[in-house]
Amino acid sequence: MVSSSKLLWISTQTASLLTGKVTKTIYRWADDGTIQTKQEGGRLQIDLESLGTQIEIPIDDELRHQVRLAEEGRASAMLEIGLLFLQAQLPELAFRWFEQAARKGHLDAMDWLSICYAEGIGVAVNEPLALRWLGEAASHGHLIAKAKVQALASNLLA
Numbered sequence: 666m667v668s669s670s671k672l673l674w675i676s677t678q679t680a681s682l683l684t685g686k687v688t689k690t691i692y693r694w695a696d697d698g699t700i701q702t703k704q705e706g707g708r709l710q711i712d713l714e715s716l717g718t719q720i721e722i723p724i725d726d727e728l729r730h731q732v733r734l735a736e737e738g739r740a741s742a743m744l745e746i747g748l749l750f751l752q753a754q755l756p757e758l759a760f761r762w763f764e765q766a767a768r769k770g771h772l773d774a775m776d777w778l779s780i781c782y783a784e785g786i787g788v789a790v791n792e793p794l795a796l797r798w799l800g801e802a803a804s805h806g807h808l809i810a811k812a813k814v815q816a817l818a819s820n821l822l823a
Contacts, residue, residue, distance in 0.1 A: 673729055674703065674710035675736055682765065683732070683746075684719045685758050694719070722753045740771035747777065751786075760787030767798060775802035776810050 675683075680691045680700075691711065695702040701715035713732060717724050728749060734742030747762030760781050766774030775798045781788055782795035802810035 672701075673713040673733060674705070675713050675732060677709055677711065679732065679736055680711045680716055682758070682761050683713075684716060685721075685755075685761070686719070721755055721758070722749055735765075738769070740766040740769035740774060743769070744771055744774045744777070747774070756781070756787030758787070767801075770805075772802045772805055772807040772810070775799075775805075776807055779810070779813075 677688045677691045680686075681688050684691070691700070692709070694700045695709060695711070699715075700719070701712035703710050703712075713729065714724060722728065728746070731742045731745045731749070735746060743762050743766035747759045747766065749759075750756075750762060751759035760778075763774045763777045763781060767778045779795045779797075779799035779802065780786060782791045782798065784790070799810050799813055803814045
């Protein structure tokens with residue numbers, strides 16, 4: 666057994682994002698002992714390792730590191746976790762992480778959300794949302810998004 670000081674305790678929201686399950690399921694797993702939990706500050710915390718069989722990618726050092734940073738609220742880590750899920754061909758989970766990072770203002774995540782909405786990666790195709798996120802990234806200085814917007818404008822004017 667790993668000592669509790671070495672465990673990585675995560676929020677129910679992070680557990681939900683990693684497993685693709687609603688928080689009600691996370692609480693059920695806690696109640697039936699499927700996952701190891703503790704209460705901290707009135708909130709349920711979950712041991713990342715105990716989620717191992719519920720997460721569709723391996724819990725390796727890279728994932729642990731990115732999850733730790735995501736728990737601190739770092740959008741760049743959320744993007745990286747999304748990319749890990751995308752690489753593992755789990756687009757729905759990737760999309761959820763991209764969305765979290767984009768909502769925190771991460772420009773690359775905004776561009777990825779645009780791609781997801783435009784191509785139906787992990788979500789239904791939604792051109793207005795694809796354009797919204799692309800425009801958001803471009804308006805904040807994302808160079809690739811700016812180039813895409815310029816290309817779209819050129820095609821419309823041609």
